[in-house]
Amino acid sequence: MTTTQEPTVNAPAKPTAGYKYIGTDRKRVEDPRLLVGRGNYIADMKVQGLLHAAILRSPVPHARIDSIDTSEALKIPGVVAVLTGEDCKAHMNPCMNFGPPTIAQYPIAVDKVRYVGEAVAVVVAESRYIAEDGVDVLDVEFSDLPLVTDPKAALEPGAAPLHEEHGSNLAYERTFEFGDIAAAMADADLVVSDTLHWGRSAGMPMETSGAIARPGNNGVLEVYCNSLNFSYLQFLVAGALKIPSNKLKMQPVAAGGSFGSKFTAHKVPTLTAFLALRTGRPVSYVEDRLDHLMNSDHHASDRYYEARMGFTKDGMITGLDIDVLDDYGAYLQFGTGTHGNALSQLTGPYRFRNARYALRAALTNKCQQGAYRGFGSEVHNWVLERLVDQAATKLGLAPEDIRRRNFILPEEFPYKIPGGNLYDSGNYPAVLDKALGMIDIEHWRKEKARLREEEGRHIGIGIATTQERSVFSSTEFWFWFDEPAFPITSSPESATITIDPAGAFQLQLHCQAMWGNSPETVATTVLAEEFGVEPETVNVSYADTSRALPGTGPGGSRFTVMVAGAVRGASRKLKKKLIDIAAHSLEVSADDLELVDGQVQVVGAPERSLGIPELAGSAYFFALNLPPGMESGLEESHTYDHPYTTLPAADRSDLGVFYPIMGHACHIAVLEVDPDTGQTSFLDYVAVHDAGTVVNPKSLGGHVTGGAAQGLGSTLYEELVYDAEGQFKSSTFLDYLVPTANEVPPFRIGHVETPSPYTEFGIKGGGEGGRMVTPSVVSSAIDDALAEYGMHVQQLPVKPADIVATVQNARAGQ
Amino acid sequence: MTTTEHQAAAVDTETRTITLRVNGRDVSRTVETRTTLADFLRDDLDLVSVHLGCEHGVCGCCTILLDGESVRSCLMLAVQARGHEIETVESLSADQNALHPIQEAFAEEQGLQCGFCTPAMVLRCKEIIEDGKARTDDEVRHEISGILCRCTGYQNIVNAVQNASRKLGGKEAGA
Numbered sequence: 001m002t003t004t005q006e007p008t009v010n011a012p013a014k015p016t017a018g019y020k021y022i023g024t025d026r027k028r029v030e031d032p033r034l035l036v037g038r039g040n041y042i043a044d045m046k047v048q049g050l051l052h053a054a055i056l057r058s059p060v061p062h063a064r065i066d067s068i069d070t071s072e073a074l075k076i077p078g079v080v081a082v083l084t085g086e087d088c089k090a091h092m093n094p095c096m097n098f099g100p101p102t103i104a105q106y107p108i109a110v111d112k113v114r115y116v117g118e119a120v121a122v123v124v125a126e127s128r129y130i131a132e133d134g135v136d137v138l139d140v141e142f143s144d145l146p147l148v149t150d151p152k153a154a155l156e157p158g159a160a161p162l163h164e165e166h167g168s169n170l171a172y173e174r175t176f177e178f179g180d181i182a183a184a185m186a187d188a189d190l191v192v193s194d195t196l197h198w199g200r201s202a203g204m205p206m207e208t209s210g211a212i213a214r215p216g217n218n219g220v221l222e223v224y225c226n227s228l229n230f231s232y233l234q235f236l237v238a239g240a241l242k243i244p245s246n247k248l249k250m251q252p253v254a255a256g257g258s259f260g261s262k263f264t265a266h267k268v269p270t271l272t273a274f275l276a277l278r279t280g281r282p283v284s285y286v287e288d289r290l291d292h293l294m295n296s297d298h299h300a301s302d303r304y305y306e307a308r309m310g311f312t313k314d315g316m317i318t319g320l321d322i323d324v325l326d327d328y329g330a331y332l333q334f335g336t337g338t339h340g341n342a343l344s345q346l347t348g349p350y351r352f353r354n355a356r357y358a359l360r361a362a363l364t365n366k367c368q369q370g371a372y373r374g375f376g377s378e379v380h381n382w383v384l385e386r387l388v389d390q391a392a393t394k395l396g397l398a399p400e401d402i403r404r405r406n407f408i409l410p411e412e413f414p415y416k417i418p419g420g421n422l423y424d425s426g427n428y429p430a431v432l433d434k435a436l437g438m439i440d441i442e443h444w445r446k447e448k449a450r451l452r453e454e455e456g457r458h459i460g461i462g463i464a465t466t467q468e469r470s471v472f473s474s475t476e477f478w479f480w481f482d483e484p485a486f487p488i489t490s491s492p493e494s495a496t497i498t499i500d501p502a503g504a505f506q507l508q509l510h511c512q513a514m515w516g517n518s519p520e521t522v523a524t525t526v527l528a529e530e531f532g533v534e535p536e537t538v539n540v541s542y543a544d545t546s547r548a549l550p551g552t553g554p555g556g557s558r559f560t561v562m563v564a565g566a567v568r569g570a571s572r573k574l575k576k577k578l579i580d581i582a583a584h585s586l587e588v589s590a591d592d593l594e595l596v597d598g599q600v601q602v603v604g605a606p607e608r609s610l611g612i613p614e615l616a617g618s619a620y621f622f623a624l625n626l627p628p629g630m631e632s633g634l635e636e637s638h639t640y641d642h643p644y645t646t647l648p649a650a651d652r653s654d655l656g657v658f659y660p661i662m663g664h665a666c667h668i669a670v671l672e673v674d675p676d677t678g679q680t681s682f683l684d685y686v687a688v689h690d691a692g693t694v695v696n697p698k699s700l701g702g703h704v705t706g707g708a709a710q711g712l713g714s715t716l717y718e719e720l721v722y723d724a725e726g727q728f729k730s731s732t733f734l735d736y737l738v739p740t741a742n743e744v745p746p747f748r749i750g751h752v753e754t755p756s757p758y759t760e761f762g763i764k765g766g767g768e769g770g771r772m773v774t775p776s777v778v779s780s781a782i783d784d785a786l787a788e789y790g791m792h793v794q795q796l797p798v799k800p801a802d803i804v805a806t807v808q809n810a811r812a813g814q
Numbered sequence: 815m816t817t818t819e820h821q822a823a824a825v826d827t828e829t830r831t832i833t834l835r836v837n838g839r840d841v842s843r844t845v846e847t848r849t850t851l852a853d854f855l856r857d858d859l860d861l862v863s864v865h866l867g868c869e870h871g872v873c874g875c876c877t878i879l880l881d882g883e884s885v886r887s888c889l890m891l892a893v894q895a896r897g898h899e900i901e902t903v904e905s906l907s908a909d910q911n912a913l914h915p916i917q918e919a920f921a922e923e924q925g926l927q928c929g930f931c932t933p934a935m936v937l938r939c940k941e942i943i944e945d946g947k948a949r950t951d952d953e954v955r956h957e958i959s960g961i962l963c964r965c966t967g968y969q970n971i972v973n974a975v976q977n978a979s980r981k982l983g984g985k986e987a988g989a
Contacts, residue, residue: 027921030908034929035936036862044862129848206867206930207965255863256930257964266915289868384974444914498966518930661954698924702970709967733872733962741955760920770967 021528022761025378028521029536030514042210042226042253043286051080053275053285054131056121056138058113061149061726062160063142065112068121073134078126081279082134085110085120086087091546092274096236096266098477099332101485102166103363103490107271112145114162114330115365116728117294119267124275124283147726151362153303161332162363169363171332174480176343176652177419179354185317188310192390194768196380196791197795198775200302200327201718202293203372203710204738205516207256209296210286211269213276220247220546223273226255227265227297229512231555232490234545237270241277248273248707251544252512258277259710260371262515263555264334265297294728294735295656298370299720301338301379302327309387310354314397315402315649319354320347322383330360331368336361338369338376340476341556344421344659345377345467349428350406355418365726373623373707373771375556382665382796385776388481389783391794399463400441407432407465414757420654423662424644424764426690427754432465434750435666435688444670444684459483459683460785464776465599468663468689470557470765473645476658485588492641493562494549497527497570497576499634501620503613505531505538509563513542517767520701525695526761530571531612532597557765560662560695562640565760569638577634581618584627624804643758661756663764665689667708667773673783675789677808678800680716680782682745687773690752691766692759700766701749708770711742715775717743719797831894836861837905845892852876853890853903863903863933867962874961877934878902882962884934884941889906899916903933916940916974925974926967934961939975948979 033039070082085108094104108119123134146160153159154169164170186189211225221243228237228250235245252267253260257741268285275283280282287296289625304325310318326339339359346355374381407428408415415423441461448459474491477483494510505528513519524535543549553559575595581591582600594603601609618625621636626632648656670683687704717737721729730736747770755762779793786803791809797804833842836859843858852869854860855878864887867875871889878887879901906914913921916939926932935958942948942957954975955968963971 028924030929031924031926032913034905034926034932035913035920036908037861037933038908038910039929041862041865041930043856043866096936129846204964205928206873206962207865207928208867255928256867257928260962289870289873516930518927644855698970702924702927702966705967705969706965707967710964732870733868734870738873738962738964740959740962742959743974744968746951746969746972793885 003414010400019529020523022307022693022695023697026521026525026535026696027523028518028699028734030518030520039256040254041207041256042212042224045212045224047212047214047282049124049282051124051279051281051283052128053122053124053133053272053283054128054135054422055119055291056135056140057291058109058118058120060113060142060144061116062145062147063113064145065109066141066143067122069139070121072137072139073123076130076133078130079134080126081122081124082138082279083106083122083124087275087278091242091278093240093242095240095270096233097333098337099335100171102169102330103163105331105333107267107274113142115276115367116726117367119295122271122275124279147365149364149366149722149726150726151364152326154364155360162365170183170360171283171328171363172336172361172480175356175358176419177356179319181319181321181354181356184354185308185310185321188318189313190311190391190394191308192311192387192394193308194305194386194390195794196307196383196386197304198301198303198382199796200299201372201714202296202299202720203259203261204736205255205259205261207255208287208289208292209262209265209268210284211272212282212284213273214282215276215280216249220249221273221276223248223250223269224253225250225269226253228269229263229555231511231545231548231551233264237266240270241273246402249544249546252542254514256516258515259373260300260375261296262299263371266295289733290731293731295367298333299329299367300369300372301376302369303379305383307383307387309391311391313395313397315391315397315405317350317352317406319352321356323358325360325362327364327366329364329366329368332361333368334370335477336480337477340479341375341377341469342380343419344465344469344476344653345380345418345662346419348381348467349426349465349664351408352406353418353573371555373710373768377469378772378775380525381772382775382779385464385466386779389780394661400436403465404429404432418695420648422657422660424660424756424758426662426664427665427752428465431664431666431688431690431752434450434752435668435686438686438688438750439668439670439684441668451674457675458675458785460673460781460783462669462671462777462779462781462784463666464773464780465666466773466776468557468665468766468768468772469659470663471561471642471659471661472556472558473642473658474647475645477654479648479655489645489647490550491552492550492639493566494551494637494639495523495563495566495570496549496635497567499574499575499612499616501616503611503616505533506565507538507540508543509540510543510548511553513553513559515554517554517559518696519554519563521699522695523563523567526567527571530568530575531595541702549637554767557767559767561759561763561765564763565640565643566638569640570636573636573638574634575684577636578612578615580627580630581615585610585618658692661759661764663689663691663766665768665773667777669777669781671778671785673782673785673803675786676804678803685745686748686750687770688750689753689766689769690754692756692764693753693762694751697751700751703767703769704749705747705770707768707772708747709739710773711771711774712744712778713739714771714796715778715795740779830893832937834895834897835899837901847891847893849892850888851892851895852887853888854886861902861904865930865933867930875931875934877937877961879937879941882941884938901937904935916978919978919981920974922976923974925966925971925972929930931961932961935963935971939978942975943979943982948975951976
C-alpha cells in the first residue's frame with residue numbers, strides 16, 4: 001500500500017488568470033427570501049392533520065426507570081399517544097452509531113437514563129400546548145444509580161458503569177507515536193509543559209433541530225428535517241426504524257444555523273419518524289431551547305490535557321507530547337473523530353517530526369459530544385499555541401519570531417506531517433506579515449508600555465498562527481480502530497444541472513446544505529463562471545433521498561471545495577453537449593467552437609453563434625436536428641470525489657492523507673483587562689486567513705467574523721455546566737451566554753490567497769473561520785496584559801472571577 | 815427513588831375574541847387565552863417571519879414592533895395585543911423582488927447568514943433609525959444587543975444599519 005501516491009483523480013486545470021464571477025463581492029442569492037421572512041424553516045411548514053410532540057426529560061443523571069404512568073396524560077382531550085423506551089425497544093433498532101457497538105443509543109431512553117435531559121417519554125397531541133399539558137401529568141418512578149460527572153473519577157476502579165455491556169467507562173483508548181518523542185524531549189534545551197482544560201460549549205444555533213414525518217403514498221414515510229446532512233446516511237435511519245431504505249424519503253429543509261450542532265443530528269428525525277410510524281399520522285417535533293441546550297444531539301469538546309513541547313535554545317520545536325482525556329458524556333455516536341481532526345494538523349504550521357498523541361475517551365453522566373465548528377481541531381490549535389507562547393516567554397523570543405522560525409516554508413509544499421496527513425500548499429510568513437502590517441504591532445507595543453506607565457491600564461497583545469484543515473476524508477473516522485467495522489473511503493458531493501426548454505438553468509444539489517452558509521451563492525457563482533450567465537438567474541433546489549446522488553453536505557469546511565468540483569464537472573459535460581449540438585447545426589467542427597457569455601460561437605468569428613435558448617430548443621423539441629445518436633434533453637450530473645486521499649497503513653504507523661486542503665490564519669488581538677473586575681475589552685483585532693482562491697471575499701469574511709465571535713464565546717462566556725450531582729446548570733440563555741453585539745469587537749479581516757494545487761479553481765475551505773484561532777489569541781492577550789500578576793490561562797472559558805482571583809492572589813503574595 | 819412531579823390535569827382552554835391591527839390591516843380572531851402573541855402571529859396569521867429561538871425572552875428572534883416599539887412576542891399573550899398595532903417584517907416588504915431599502919441594505923452588506931434573527935434585526939434597525947439611535951457603530955451595537963445573532967459576529971449587521979441610514983437619508987431618520 002502506498003501512502004504517498006500522487007492524486008490521480010480530479011486533478012484540476014491550472015487556474016486561468018482572471019475570473020468574471022469568482023473572487024468578487026457578490027450579493028448572496030439566498031438573501032432575498034430570508035429578508036422577507038420566508039426562510040422555509042422546519043417550523044414554518046404546515047401539514048394537514050399535523051400532530052405535535054413534546055418530551056419529558058430526565059430530572060436525574062443516572063437511574064433505572066421503574067415505571068411510567070401515562071394514564072392521566074391520555075385522558076386529556078387532544079392527546080393522541082404517549083411513547084416510551086419500551087416502544088423503542090419493541091419496534092426499533094438502536095440509532096446510527098460510529099462508536100463501539102456496546103454503547104447503544106435510542107431516541108427515548110431504554111431501561112435507564114444516563115444524563116439529566118435524556119428523553120424519558122414523548123406525548124403526541126393535536127397541538128404543542130396540549131402535548132406539553134400531557135408531559136406535565138406523566139408519573140415516572142426512577143431508582144437512582146451512582147453517578148459519575150468527573151471523567152478522571154469515571155475511569156477509576158469501582159466507578160458506576162454507564163453502559164454495563166461496554167464493561168467500563170473507558171469508551172476508547174489509543175496512543176499514536178510518530179518519530180521518537182523520548183529522544184526529542186531528551187535532546188531539547190527547554191521542555192515546556194502545561195495542564196489545560198477546554199470546557200464544554202456548543203454550536204447553539206438560533207434555530208433548534210426539528211423534523212416533520214408524514215406517512216405518504218405507497219407506504220413511503222416522508223421525513224422533512226433540518227439536520228442530518230449526509231444523504232448517504234439515510235439508510236442508517238431506515239435501519240433504526242426497521243423499514244426498507246426505499247420506503248424512507250428524507251427531504252432536507254433549510255436550517256437557521258448549525259455550526260456542527262445539526263451535523264448528523266439523528267435523534268430528532270429518527271424520533272419523529274418513529275412517532276409517525278407508531279401513530280400512523282403526520283407528526284412534528286421541534287426542540288425548544290431547553291430541549292436543545294440539555295439534549296441536543298451533541299455538546300462539543302470537553303478535554304483535559306497534560307501537554308509537553310520540546311525546544312532548542314534557538315526556539316526550534318523538537319517534539320510534541322500530548323495526553324488528552326476527553327469527557328465524551330453518556331454516548332459516543334461519532335466515535336473519536338474529533339481527535340482525528342486534531343491529528344490532521346498535529347504539528348500546526350510548524351516544522352517538527354516527533355509527536356505522541358495519547359487519547360482516553362471517558363463516559364460520564366452528561367449529554368454526548370459531537371461536532372462544533374473546528375470538530376476538535378480548534379482545541380488542539382489552542383493547546384499548541386499555549387505551549388509555543390510559554391516557550392517564547394521562557395526563551396525571550398517575540399511571539400512572531402518563534403513562530404516564524406518554525407514555519408514550514410512555501411517551497412516545502414506539499415508537506416507530509418508526522419502521522420501521515422499532507423499539507424497541500426501555504427505561505428505562512430506572508431499571512432503573518434500581512435497581519436503584523438495591518439495592526440502596526442510596534443505602535444501597540446509602545447502604547448501598551450505608555451498606557452501602563454501613564455494611565456495604569458493593562459493592555460495585552462496576543463498573536464496566534466494556526467492551521468485550518470479543510471475537506472475531510474472519511475478515513476479519519478475509522479483509522480482509530482485496527483479492525484474497523486466499516487472502513488469507508490468515500491466523501492463525495494454531487495450536482496445536477498438542467499437547462500430547461502426555454503434555456504433557463506436549474507441547479508440541483510444533493511445534500512442538506514443551507515445551514516446559514518452560502519451553498520447556493522457558491523454553486524451558482526461556479527455555474528456562472530462556466531456558462532457566463534448571471535448567478536441570480538439560476539434556480540437552485542435540493543434533492544430528496546429518493547432522488548439524491550451521493551452527497552456528504554457541509555462539514556469540516558468541505559462544501560465550497562466539493563460543490564465547486566461537482567458543479568464544474570457537470571458543467572463540462574453539459575457544455576460539451578451544447579457545443580456538439582451547435583457544431584452539428586452550424587456544420588463546423590466542435591473543436592472550432594467555444595462557449596462565451598451564454599452563447600456557443602465559432603472561435604475568431606463570434607457572429608456565427610447560437611444562444612443557449614436556441615440550443616435548448618433543439619435539445620428538447622427537434623430531435624432530427626441533433627447529431628446522430630444523441631439523446632434529447634439537456635441535463636448532466638457529476639459526482640465529485642475527494643480530490644486527494646490515501647489509505648492508512650495497516651499498522652497505523654502512517655494514517656494516510658485525510659485532510660490535505662490546508663488553510664492557515666493569523667490573528668492578532670490588542671485587549672485591555674481590568675484587573676479589579678476581570679472585564680475585558682478589545683482595542684484592536686486583525687484576522688488574516690488564507691483559504692486559497694476566494695470565491696466571495698465578503699461571504700468568507702462573514703464566516704471568519706462569525707467564527708471568531710463563536711471562538712470568543714468559547715473563550716470568555718459560554719459553558720455548559722453540570723454540577724457535582726450531575727444537575728445541568730445551563731438550561732436557559734440567561735445561563736448559557738451567547739455573545740451579543742456588545743461583547744463582539746469589530747474584527748478587521750484580511751485575505752491571503754495561496755491556491756490549492758488539488759482542487760478546482762484552487763479553492764480551500766474556510767467555513768470554520770475564526771473559531772480555529774480566537775481562543776488562542778485571546779488567551780495569549782490576557783496572559784500578556786496581566787503578566788505582572790503571573791496570569792496564565794489554563795482553562796476555558798476564562799471567567800472574570802478567574803482573572804480577579806489570580807490578581808488578588810498575586811497581590812496577597814507581594 | 816425520584817419521581818416526576820404530578821400535577822392535576824387542569825387544561826386551560828378558555829378563549830377570547832380579539833381585534834388588532836397587523837401590518838396595516840384589521841384582523842379579528844378567537845384565540846385561547848394562553849396562546850402567546852408569537853404563536854398567534856405564526857399559526858393563526860401565517861406570519862412565519864416571527865421566529866422562535868428561545869421562548870424565554872432572551873434571544874430576541876421573535877421581536878416585532880408593537881405600536882412602533884420593539885417587543886418580544888414570545889413574552890406576550892395574544893390577548894394582550896388586543897387593540898394594538900403590530901408590524902412584522904412583512905410590513906416593509908414581503909416581495910423578494912422588491913425589497914425595502916433596509917432589507918436591501920442587509921443584502922448589500924451581507925448582514926445575515928442563516929436568516930433566523932434577520933426579521934427581528936431588520937425591524938429593530940427600522941426602529942432605531944426612526945428614533946435617531948443609529949449615529950455611531952457603538953450606538954448601533956448597543957441598540958441591537960437585545961437580539962442574538964449566531965452567524966455574523968454582528969459587524970455586517972452594524973454595516974447594514976449604517977447603510978440603511980444612508981439610504982433613508984433622513985427621510986425617516988432623526989428623532
